[in-house]
Amino acid sequence: MKARYKTGLIFFPAYDWKISPTHPEREERLLYTQDQILEEGLLDIEDIYEFKAGFASEEDISRAHFCVPDVSSRITPSHNISAGGCIEAARHVLEGDVKKAFALVRPPGHHSMRVVHGARGFCNINIEAIMIEWIRHHYPKIKKVAIVDTDCHHGDGSQDIYWHDPNVLYISLHQDGRTLYPGSGFPNEFGGPNAMGLTVNIPLPPHTSDAGFLHVIETLVLPVLDEFKPDLIINSAGQDNHYSDPITAMAFTAGGYARLNDMLCPDICVLEGGYSIEAALPYVNTGIILALAGLDYSYIKEPDLDLDQIRDDPKSLEYIKQLCEQLLIRWHEKDKLKDKYSSGEEYSKRNKSIYYDTDGISETQTEVIRICDECPGVFKIDSAASTGYRILGIHIPHGACKACRDKGYEWFDKPDSEFYAVYLQDMDNDIFKVKK
Amino acid sequence: MILGVDIGGTHTDAICIKTGTIINSAKVTTDKENLVGSIVGAINELDIDLPKIDRIVLSTTLSTNAIIEKKYGLTGMIASAGPGIDPKNYFLTDNFYLVDGAIDHRGREYVPINRDQITTVAGKLKDKGITGVGIVSKFSVRNPLHEESIYNLISNDFSYISLGHQMSGNLNFSRRINTTYFNTAVMPTQDVFMKSVSGALGKLGIMPQILFLKADGGTYMASAANRLPVETIMSGPAASIMGGAALNKDKGASLVLDIGGTTTDIGLLVDGVPVMEPLGVSIGGAKTLVRGLNVLSVGAGGDSRVYTKRDKLFVGPQRDGPPAAMGGKSPTPTDALAILGVLDFGDAKKAEHALSPLAHAMGKDLKDLAKDILTTLAKGIKQASASFIDELNTKPVYTIHEMLHQELIRPDRVIIIGGPARNLKPYIADVFDIPCIVPEYCEVANALGAALARTTAQITIMADTQMRRLVCPEIGIEKEIPSHYSMDDIKTFGIKALKDNASYLGLTDALDVDVVEAQSFNMVRGFSTAGKNMRLKIQSTPGIIPEWR
Ligand SMILES: [Zn+2]
Numbered sequence: 001m002k003a004r005y006k007t008g009l010i011f012f013p014a015y016d017w018k019i020s021p022t023h024p025e026r027e028e029r030l031l032y033t034q035d036q037i038l039e040e041g042l043l044d045i046e047d048i049y050e051f052k053a054g055f056a057s058e059e060d061i062s063r064a065h066f067c068v069p070d071v072s073s074r075i076t077p078s079h080n081i082s083a084g085g086c087i088e089a090a091r092h093v094l095e096g097d098v099k100k101a102f103a104l105v106r107p108p109g110h111h112s113m114r115v116v117h118g119a120r121g122f123c124n125i126n127i128e129a130i131m132i133e134w135i136r137h138h139y140p141k142i143k144k145v146a147i148v149d150t151d152c153h154h155g156d157g158s159q160d161i162y163w164h165d166p167n168v169l170y171i172s173l174h175q176d177g178r179t180l181y182p183g184s185g186f187p188n189e190f191g192g193p194n195a196m197g198l199t200v201n202i203p204l205p206p207h208t209s210d211a212g213f214l215h216v217i218e219t220l221v222l223p224v225l226d227e228f229k230p231d232l233i234i235n236s237a238g239q240d241n242h243y244s245d246p247i248t249a250m251a252f253t254a255g256g257y258a259r260l261n262d263m264l265c266p267d268i269c270v271l272e273g274g275y276s277i278e279a280a281l282p283y284v285n286t287g288i289i290l291a292l293a294g295l296d297y298s299y300i301k302e303p304d305l306d307l308d309q310i311r312d313d314p315k316s317l318e319y320i321k322q323l324c325e326q327l328l329i330r331w332h333e334k335d336k337l338k339d340k341y342s343s344g345e346e347y348s349k350r351n352k353s354i355y356y357d358t359d360g361i362s363e364t365q366t367e368v369i370r371i372c373d374e375c376p377g378v379f380k381i382d383s384a385a386s387t388g389y390r391i392l393g394i395h396i397p398h399g400a401c402k403a404c405r406d407k408g409y410e411w412f413d414k415p416d417s418e419f420y421a422v423y424l425q426d427m428d429n430d431i432f433k434v435k436k
Numbered sequence: 437m438i439l440g441v442d443i444g445g446t447h448t449d450a451i452c453i454k455t456g457t458i459i460n461s462a463k464v465t466t467d468k469e470n471l472v473g474s475i476v477g478a479i480n481e482l483d484i485d486l487p488k489i490d491r492i493v494l495s496t497t498l499s500t501n502a503i504i505e506k507k508y509g510l511t512g513m514i515a516s517a518g519p520g521i522d523p524k525n526y527f528l529t530d531n532f533y534l535v536d537g538a539i540d541h542r543g544r545e546y547v548p549i550n551r552d553q554i555t556t557v558a559g560k561l562k563d564k565g566i567t568g569v570g571i572v573s574k575f576s577v578r579n580p581l582h583e584e585s586i587y588n589l590i591s592n593d594f595s596y597i598s599l600g601h602q603m604s605g606n607l608n609f610s611r612r613i614n615t616t617y618f619n620t621a622v623m624p625t626q627d628v629f630m631k632s633v634s635g636a637l638g639k640l641g642i643m644p645q646i647l648f649l650k651a652d653g654g655t656y657m658a659s660a661a662n663r664l665p666v667e668t669i670m671s672g673p674a675a676s677i678m679g680g681a682a683l684n685k686d687k688g689a690s691l692v693l694d695i696g697g698t699t700t701d702i703g704l705l706v707d708g709v710p711v712m713e714p715l716g717v718s719i720g721g722a723k724t725l726v727r728g729l730n731v732l733s734v735g736a737g738g739d740s741r742v743y744t745k746r747d748k749l750f751v752g753p754q755r756d757g758p759p760a761a762m763g764g765k766s767p768t769p770t771d772a773l774a775i776l777g778v779l780d781f782g783d784a785k786k787a788e789h790a791l792s793p794l795a796h797a798m799g800k801d802l803k804d805l806a807k808d809i810l811t812t813l814a815k816g817i818k819q820a821s822a823s824f825i826d827e828l829n830t831k832p833v834y835t836i837h838e839m840l841h842q843e844l845i846r847p848d849r850v851i852i853i854g855g856p857a858r859n860l861k862p863y864i865a866d867v868f869d870i871p872c873i874v875p876e877y878c879e880v881a882n883a884l885g886a887a888l889a890r891t892t893a894q895i896t897i898m899a900d901t902q903m904r905r906l907v908c909p910e911i912g913i914e915k916e917i918p919s920h921y922s923m924d925d926i927k928t929f930g931i932k933a934l935k936d937n938a939s940y941l942g943l944t945d946a947l948d949v950d951v952v953e954a955q956s957f958n959m960v961r962g963f964s965t966a967g968k969n970m971r972l973k974i975q976s977t978p979g980i981i982p983e984w985r
């Protein structure tokens with residue numbers, strides 16, 4: 001057998017790391033997946049390669065996050081390697097060793113926001129965002145990136161990090177936030193004032209199965225991607241939409257995941273959630289790897305699969321169809337959104353409360369962005385957490401105009417309040433400062 | 437007295453060892469049509485007191501050649517797969533029959549086998565006159581139930597049957613198919629060979645213990661070789677690397693270069709123990725589960741073709757017949773050695789004739805060109821060695837501990853063996869920045885490696901305390917275990933199982949046994965611990981027998 005697309009696999013199961021002994025994020029999580037991959041002989045297929053994971057440096061992490069009080073106290077080596085595994089996946093793709101890559105790593109990251117006071121939704125740092133920022137720094141030819149998040153939970157962290165970035169399209173398919181953690185990801189969350197329409201949330205009703213998911217991909221995600229024309233497509237390949245997942249209520253299958261991947265044709269997949277470690281992950285991952293490599297996945301099937309039991313409800317399907325139509329219309333009208341929602345002011349402000357469920361920390365944020373027609377706009381986040389830390393984070397985006405850059409440095413030099421620390425991300429100059 | 441005989445493609449080397457010293461060595465030309473004759477020829481050449489031979493260790497290319505040249509009888513395969521990659525991708529023969537049955541990664545049966553279907557398949561195979569059948573099921577190393585049930589249904593119908601789970605405890609369905617197929621295919625060959633070897637030795641009036649060298653650089657008894665002949669494939673490179681281990685007992689990492697005519701085989705010893713392929717060796721492009729040394733073979737040897745392209749000098753990777761000094765048409769490194777006057781065979785005039793046009797075209801003195809050729813060869817070998825080591829050092833690891841504490845391999849020395857070793861040493865030493873050693877007897881290192889390698893075997897144990905099952909596929913053990921069974925219990929059980937089954941596994945003794953891999957996972961279902969999933973590999977330690985020096 002020979003892969004149609006050269007495909008790289010970074011497998012890092014972190015067999016010696018857990019959140020707690022009975023937590024879903026425990027040593028055992030990828031054990032049966034590895035068994036299946038080995039027994040299927042996926043690594044013997046010509047043009048499928050396995051690469052070693054790596055380490056993300058403090059600088060790599062600082063490109064995506066303001067870690068409070070600092071990077072080293074927010075992470076353990078496992079997070080370092082998980083993010084480093086994603087970076088290695090990207091490196092092998094961008095250096096042309098392979099056409100596609102799959103970072104099958106843990107722990108996950110898509111619930112981690114730009115400011116990190118602790119762990120939420122099993123995530124400490126956002127491994128996709130760290131990878132994307134690594135790519136943008138090392139390969140400036142990559143201008144536009146699309147993230148398609150197919151984890152069952154809304155990737156509120158990835159959405160937060162790219163909320164204001166018109167060059168990173170964030171699309172998420174997830175179980176309706178009214179029925180599942182983190183309770184966000186509604187269609188009316190569609191991006192910040194300088195990036196309106198570039199966040200696309202598709203909440204799906206519980207029990208959505210293959211027909212529903214694939215309909216969204218075909219009628220909404222693919223047309224949107226076609227128009228956005230990203231230089232790179234990233235799939236946040238969470239696998240908790242599977243019908244057997246213990247912490248969610250969807251009905252997606254391994255075959256469906258493979259088909260989704262085949263249609264989406266992402267450049268890089270990153271594992272996110274997925275906690276049906278015996279009944280789903282071994283088959284879903286096998287399917288995704290085969291689909292990525294452009295190989296036949298039609299014989300991949302869970303032992304207990306009974307399609308009649310999990311078929312989409314016609315009413316739900318109808319709802320999904322209408323949702324996709326509406327979202328596609330809004331996508332086409334996204335350029336008008338800025339005028340529609342503009343207040344005419346130079347700055348726009350939003351307040352947020354964030355809860356870190358894994359660590360039990362509460363945070364309140366006030367974010368201020370400069371409305372800018374020249375660039376993605378400088379912004380600052382005033383963040384206070386129940387741990388007692390209050391910080392100010394300033395982000396000067398890629399391609400910042402002079403006015404935004406000057407404003408960013410002015411905010412950094414003269415903060416308007418008392419902070420434990422003031423952070424600066426100057427993306428174009430790759431400068432990351434912390435003033436305490 | 438121990439005899440080591442390496443039957444290579446061109447030469448058969450024999451060596452005789454007594455109380456840790458080499459008594460004599462011999463080299464004869466291999467008669468491909470009569471390997472047993474070659475063995476007897478080499479023994480006669482040794483000129484020793486035959487009745488004193490207690491043990492004879494054979495390293496043969498018999499199975500290797502049979503597989504590569506497809507010289508074996510019709511062989512049938514019966515396999516059950518269940519969902520996964522389409523098994524049709526793995527069909528090796530028209531006599532491959534896919535049957536019902538499926539087992540999952542934990543060894544649970546979810547589709548049973550169909551007895552009538554198997555009886556029908558067996559009938560078809562018999563009608564074709566097939567006498568050997570391989571039986572394989574997916575995840576059989578986790579639960580050999582289907583392979584064993586099929587075996588019980590057809591065991592009276594065929595002379596040669598091999599079962600997938602007995603080949604190796606490693607996971608890999610397609611390799612299990614290849615391995616089981618090849619094993620079944622060469623069983624008759626090995627059978628005939630073994631009988632004719634004992635016959636020939638009997639005629640010499642001796643009845644020594646007969647062992648065979650395996651791909652992993654260890655040996656096994658003839659009885660085990662009859663059951664698992666596939667393990668003798670690729671034993672040639674293993675013989676040389678083990679020869680390196682016998683000739684240099686220094687601690688640390690030793691890079692072994694076996695320089696031959698066509699290729700140089702590169703291997704690695706860490707404290708005298710050879711580094712293995714993670715899953716198994718490949719043969720004729722097919723991947724197997726046969727445990728074997730990790731050896732990189734590069735097209736750079738004494739007979740490699742020397743040529744220039746845009747004024748740049750190249751050595752190999754092709755071989756274009758013998759060196760010019762031996763009557764060949766293309767110049768080679770051997771010719772360079774002839775020109776430098778260090779060769780004790782060949783015609784230096786012919787070498788000069790072949791290399792002069794090159795020297796002329798490059799505007800070089802003939803002797804300078806000769807040195808350049810040897811340096812180019814040495815650089816090629818150095819480069820291949822570097823990428824070999826690099827690959828070992830970038831091997832993926834799966835724990836944070838290993839990521840943080842992985843010690844990179846940095847060879848402490850180079851051990852050079854093979855025909856041209858002595859003459860090439862100065863050039864190789866020049867390009868490597870670590871000590872290069874050409875040990876005494878480097879020309880017969882292969883036969884020495886065969887003679888001195890220990891018997892080896894490895895077993896795999898998987899214990900699942902939730903299902904209260906323990907499986908050891910290589911020995912065919914399945915047993916119930918109590919829910920409180922611990923890693924220590926399994927280790928104790930495994931070491932005893934290996935020792936109790938030593939002779940079945942082909943071991944002459946099982947004195948030195950070690951645990952090479954041990955993993956234990958808490959299995960959590962719902963929010964409580966449901967059991968432990970433990971995996972273990974136990975082996976008799978590979979290396980050189982203690983009698984040697
Ligand atoms: Zn999730």
Ligand SMILES: [Zn+2]
Pocket residue numbers: 372373374375376377378400401402403404405
């Ligand atoms: Zn601007």
